[in-house]
Amino acid sequence: MLLHRARVINLDLYDVIIIGAGAAGLMCALTAGQRGKRVLLLDHLDRAGAKILISGGGRCNFTNLEGGLAERYISANPHFAKSALGRYTPADFIALVEAHGIAWHEKTLGQLFCDGSARQVVAMLEAECAKGRVETRLLTRVTAITKADERFRVEIPGAAFEAPSLVIATGGPSIPKMGATGFAYEVARQFGLKVVEPRPALVPLTLGADDRLFESLSGVSLEVVASLGKARFREAALFTHRGLSGPAILQISSYWRHGDSLLLDLLPGTDAPAVLTEAKRARPKAEPRTILRERVPDRLADVLADRLALSGPLVTHKDAVLIAAGQRLNGWAFTPNGSEGFAKAEVTIGGVATDGLEQRGLVAKRVPGLHFIGEAVDVTGWLGGYNFQWAWASGKAAGEAV
């Protein structure tokens, strides 16, 4: 597709062409434009910042107070993101937001949201692009990209543009119905860069026949600790008719691979074996489900008591049985049979391999002038504003380097 060349009518010259007017592309464009570069920003949708508009339930969780910590990002090279994140911090983005009079608040765990609407963030970025005289072309389909004589040539039906710098900011394939594509990977491969296998992340997980019992809990949520290997998140989990969702599950999904089991501590901060054995002494006639109902939603307590075969008064159960049941409550193993896929994934994990890119300006080591930024790159943040912080920081880094 990228090599198909249409008959060209016009040829325009720029300092930099940016493909993808999302979070990273807009930040890159405004940075380069305000440095006096002649910038062309292209997108195939009819508006810029489409994902920003729907993010954070319409209020855009635009950064996280801990968004500068590289350990909050997943990548084959965990050090790669440090340079860009260190040079454009959450405080820098907050300063921009405040300069535009956008009111914000911290919701939880350092997550910053607009008080009003995500539209304010897009309007802010567009205003900053206008200050840098960025030329934006929407509804534009790129048909070919080539490089000759130190210039990239980008063709669209009926026209072509050339520039010594080309920035690919087309994100990942999560939520294709919003125009998301794997375009960045095609360009990377065309120019000889590797791509780390893209997988859906921050995505609900589905459960198989063994866990059918939990289907009846659709809509029940509770605070849990979800863990898998060294990853551990204490947040809400939600049972759905297909499996598990909620922030704790979305977070752990980024670490999950087919065949893995994850553990849910359903009584976080509580020594469940001790709770059950002490309750047996204090209230021997009480049913285990009654004790559970005091700590988790009733419907869940009933399903758990059934799964643990804990019927009848506590006194009828041996301590060893109660201890084993408590241990399961503190670490219930689920083996998802899949995820809800790119259709429901907030982000894509994997992407353009960082070993082919310079940390500083995210430029391809072997293809001078070709940059990859944002979600297209193999850097994926936790839930909670980290992905936008990476988009801003990597966009800024490339905008300063072009």
Ligand SMILES: Cc1cc2nc3c(=O)[nH]c(=O)nc-3n(C[C@H](O)[C@H](O)[C@H](O)COP(=O)(O)OP(=O)(O)OC[C@H]3O[C@@H](n4cnc5c(N)ncnc54)[C@H](O)[C@@H]3O)c2cc1C
């Ligand atoms: C529902 C939802 C809610 C989210 N909420 C948050 C949140 O609150 N906080 C947070 O930090 N992150 C959130 N995210 C993740 C965040 O939106 C992304 O990580 C971020 O937008 C990535 O920025 P980007 O610029 O790299 O890619 P994108 O924002 O996806 O931008 C890519 C752009 O490239 C364009 N494009 C794609 N293919 C082509 C092509 N072939 N030709 C031309 N243009 C193309 C797209 O139209 C798009 O405008 C959310 C994601 C989703 C789906």
